Each structure stands twice: as structure tokens, then as C-alpha cells.
Amino acid sequence: MNSKLLQRICYACGTFGHDVFYAMIGTYFMIFVTSNLFHSDNPSHDAYMIGIVTTIILVLRILELFVDPFIGNLIDKTKTRWGRFKPWVIVGAFVAAITLAFLFTDFGGLTVTNPTLYLILFAIVYFIMDIFYSAKDVAIWSMIPALSFDSHERDITATIARIGSVFGANLVTVIVMPVVLYFSLNQNGGAGDPTGWFAFACVGGGIATLGAIILGLGTHEQESALRENKTETSAKDVFKVLTQNDQLMWTAIAYLVYGIGINIVNNFNLYYFIYVIGDATKFSILGVINTVIGLIAVALFPALTAKFSRRKLFFASIAIMLVALLIYAGSGTNVTxxxxxxxxxxxxxxxxxLVVLMTITDSVEYGQLKIGHRDEAVCLCVRPLVDKFAGAVSSGIIGLVAVWVGMTGGASAADIKPDALFHFQIVMFAAPIVLMVIASFIYRAKVTLTEAEHARIVRELEEKWEDLSK
Structure with a gap:
């Protein structure tokens, strides 16, 4: 096996484990919160606690909007014998996995015996988990522009990495309910019990940490004069880097609106199978389907962008998703x-x-030409920052809607009233359709950084940096 192929496989192992973790915290943690975390004899108190936890998560994620760029700036300034990014990936994975396991517990019964202390500890542990996960997230995806300057080569590297992450995210969909129910002592209407969910957290955190270690052992950054900044970005100039890079910011805004929409649907998928269809075991089938079609889609990405361009691929993908939501909304209790x-x-x-990731990756050189210095991790931190913020907003929506329509505690499909089901479907299907249409208009009007434009920018940068080095 040649060294380039080995490096790509090791990198994909890292993204595989990374998306296992992301799916756990971004999709399934709120299901644990709404169905298993609070189990007092007072349903209204439990609903209140769910609302407080949801609010804490949302507030911390908003605060993180101001923290992540500084994490990226710190990573950009890191110089170690193992490279700029790998120490952040490995340490971040280890700490995030341990704290995640704690979050999938009630801290020794504090949710009942001392709810106030529980909420304080929850906020502290969640913040620690989120910061270290953020450092890992920024570092792992910031490696792409450090591996190549060619857009097509970046497409291939990102494709292989995304194959790993798609497999990881959808593996969670396949194993979540089998693992939870296997370790659960009480089936709890098909949603499992706290013991099962804690076991699920330990399994997923272990996979994420192992993937980070493999990435650390098998990847190497490319050395280039273009990666050597003539001046470093100071902490006070971090947000100036982001605001002056208009292509980065407009891509991020479009992706944020889109991300809130798809996260609402993705987070509600398991709720649909538990509380509408009434059979959570069928949810694993969706995981298998998504794994197969996701891997096929990612494998075709370089060919699709070469034939149609990233821009056309973005709009075609949105169109397919809108049609899919109409089919999904009309399915009722029909599993097929x-x-x-x-x-x-x-x-x-x-x-x-991948379209968004490659556009943001190419915006590194766009910003380098426009501003005069290179900020790989600061630019690349925007994508995970947007993902996490969109996930936090959607998680807040999920928690509030779950309480609103009665999809909490030991409820089953038979307990959901028709008007509650209607409200659930409006949030799960109609709202995401509107958000994705808005995202498409923003992307069409404001994002102009194409592959050809990036190639021109790189040529100009090479000439400029060569002149400066003389």
C-alpha cells in the first residue's frame, strides 16, 4: 500500500470516529434527555427540567460562536513535532469521550435528589465536552488544505474522508437502538432505559477515540512556502479575518439556514419511528439504507463536480431533498x-x-489573497461552528416540540393525539422545506467562489509569495 493511500485511509478512520461522536451528541443525546434522563413522579417537573437542559445547551452553543474562532487561531499557531493539528485531534477526542459518558447519566440520581446541583454540573461538563470536541472538530477538518493546494486533489481527499464520516454517522443509526435495548433493563415503550443509553455512549466514545489515534499515527502535513505566514493573526484580529472574507461568511450563512432545516428532520427521525410508526426496531433499517446510499453518493462526488460543478450539484441536491420531504410527510404509518x-x-x-466544505477550504486562499495572511484553522473552524450552532438550535426545537406534543417519558405511539401529530409534522416537514429554499436563494445570490476562480487565486498567490521570498 502506497503512503498516500495509507494516509487517506488513516484520515478516513479519524473522520469515521468523529462522525460517530457527532451523531451521538447532535442527534441522539436529546432523545436520551427527553425519554430517559428525568424520571420523577411529577411529569410537569420533568418537562420543566427538559426545557432548562435544552436552554443550557442552546446558550452554551451560542457562547461557543465567540470561542471557536479563537480555538482556530490557537491551532494555527501550534507548532509541535507531530504537526499542527494531530495533538488537538487526539487530546480532544479523549476528553470529549469521557465527558460525553458522564452526560449520558443523571450524575448519581441528582436529577431527583438535587436538580439544581445537577443543572450546574451538567452545564460545566457539557461546556468541557463541547470545547474539546470543538478543538478536535476544527483540527480534523482543517487538515485538508494542509494536505494539498489543488482543488481536485482536495475533492478526492475530502471524498475519502467523507466516506469514513458517512459510514460512521450511519453506523450509529444502525446500532443505536440494538445497543440501547440490549443493555437496557426496561424497554420503556421502545426507548430503552438509562443503563442502555450509558452503554451506547461508552461504545461510541471509544470508537471516536480509536479513530483519532489511527489518524494521528498515519497522517502527515504537506510542507509549503504558502503555509508559512509572513505575519500571524493576533487574537484581536480573528473576527476581522472572518468578516473580511465575504465568500466564507456567505457560504456559512447559507449553510447555517440549511443546517437548521436538515437537523430538525434528522433529529426527529427516531421520534417518527417510535411515536408515529410505533416500531423503533425498524429505525435500524434506515441506518443501513443511509450507509449504502451515502457511500455511493460520496464516492461519486469528484466525478459529479468535474461534470456539473459544485454549484449545480448544490442546487440539484436541494431539489432532491425537497421531493423527499414531500414523500416522507405523506408516508403516515407506512414503514416502506x-x-x-x-x-x-x-x-x-x-x-x-462536501460542496460547502470544499468552498470553505478554497476560501482559505481567497482570504489569503485578500487579507495578506493565511488562516487555515480560523477559516475551517466556521464549518463545524455552523454545524454545532445549527445542531443546538434544532436540539432546542426538538426538546420543546417533544414536550409540546407529548413525545416524552414512557409515552408510546398510541398516546399521541391527532392534533399533536399534526403539530409535529408541521415542525418536522414544513419548516425544513422553507429553510432549505431560503438557503438556496442565499447561496445562489452571494457565493461566487468557483473551482476556476480558486485555481486563478492559487496561481496569483504563488507568483506573489515567490516575489516576497526573493
């Missing part, structure tokens, strides 16, 4: 139709992720 709609909705998601 629900699987077709949900699977078709998931099909283009890896493609849009």
Missing part, C-alpha cells in the same frame, strides 16, 4: 414509504456537506 422518503432525504446530504 417512510424509509423511501427518509433515505432519499439523506442521499444528497453528504454531497452538500
Amino acid at each position: 414509504m417512510a424509509l423511501i422518503g427518509a433515505g432519499l432525504f439523506a442521499l444528497p446530504q453528504p454531497l452538500i456537506f
